[in-house]
Amino acid sequence: MQAFFIKLLFKLPKSLLIRWSGKEQIVKGYRKLDPGFQYLLKLFEDRDAQVDFTKPAAEVRKGFDEGRNVIASSLPSNIKTKDHFIQVDGAEIKIREYAPESIGNIYPALVFFHGGGWVLGSIDTHEAFTGFLAKELKAKVFSVDYRLAPEHPFPIPLEDCKAAFNWVKKNASDLGINPNRVSVGGDSAGGNLAAALCIKCQQESVSMPKAQLLIYPVTDLNLEQPSIDEMAEGFFLTKEAMQFFRNQYLENENQIKDPLVSPLLADDLSNHPAAVVATAGFDPLRDEGDKYAQALRQANVEIYHRTHDSYIHGFVNMMMINGVDHALKRICDDFRKIF
Numbered sequence: 001m002q003a004f005f006i007k008l009l010f011k012l013p014k015s016l017l018i019r020w021s022g023k024e025q026i027v028k029g030y031r032k033l034d035p036g037f038q039y040l041l042k043l044f045e046d047r048d049a050q051v052d053f054t055k056p057a058a059e060v061r062k063g064f065d066e067g068r069n070v071i072a073s074s075l076p077s078n079i080k081t082k083d084h085f086i087q088v089d090g091a092e093i094k095i096r097e098y099a100p101e102s103i104g105n106i107y108p109a110l111v112f113f114h115g116g117g118w119v120l121g122s123i124d125t126h127e128a129f130t131g132f133l134a135k136e137l138k139a140k141v142f143s144v145d146y147r148l149a150p151e152h153p154f155p156i157p158l159e160d161c162k163a164a165f166n167w168v169k170k171n172a173s174d175l176g177i178n179p180n181r182v183s184v185g186g187d188s189a190g191g192n193l194a195a196a197l198c199i200k201c202q203q204e205s206v207s208m209p210k211a212q213l214l215i216y217p218v219t220d221l222n223l224e225q226p227s228i229d230e231m232a233e234g235f236f237l238t239k240e241a242m243q244f245f246r247n248q249y250l251e252n253e254n255q256i257k258d259p260l261v262s263p264l265l266a267d268d269l270s271n272h273p274a275a276v277v278a279t280a281g282f283d284p285l286r287d288e289g290d291k292y293a294q295a296l297r298q299a300n301v302e303i304y305h306r307t308h309d310s311y312i313h314g315f316v317n318m319m320m321i322n323g324v325d326h327a328l329k330r331i332c333d334d335f336r337k338i339f
Contacts, residue, residue: 076135202272285313
């Protein structure tokens, strides 16, 4: 019921949302922040929903889980879920399957890696979006509960994602999916893991995913792209947060140059899977996402690149904002062309 009223709130006139935000509409160059996001940022501020990145990772996770109640959405109707558990290096990770009802026996599949800086997030934090993907794409989505840093630093999360991708392909028959139509995707750090997995497949000369869905992906952990400083604070994801995530994920700074950490630094992206790349204008990661889309295009990879100039980082989990569901449907329209 709360989610219903929150969504209703964000359908109010844009002028009213701007007024309630307590400031003039925020403008950066030619970009104007969407009034819904501007008011949402005000709500985060009022509810003290910002995470304190000076604290240890365990406390940051707790603050993140408490703050996300502001943006929580529910799983779409007519989506069935089932949990699977696989063994990885002596550990067990969970994979949650999302399936739309009654579309046939053999589905295409998307193996999805959630965002959260490799430190935060889970299957549950992204359930509304992964369910949305299953419904819109008419595909089975397999959301991966990879192990998190700093307890499990690079390359463990990537290895977990690779194991999950391989498990889905290997068990395609039992899962009711087409083994030749298994794609990967993710948002933010999850987008990084999806891109890195494709690079790893290329390095190991093994079969690639069918396609890749990269939503405001982390592609350059040097953290020196112009948008990192332009949008350093005040727009949900901050430069301080990215520095914190990098420090938790990597054991030493030399790893930054590894293309499995910073995909934008890869020498060769040719023969990579077709890709959809979505970025947000008011996002510290905007420029590195845009540049990765350009790098894929220059490598003659089929690419559909959508920029959302008035949006902030994390928008796929903010479907209460008027217009976001339409933006997500357009992303799915692009992905259907390639997966």
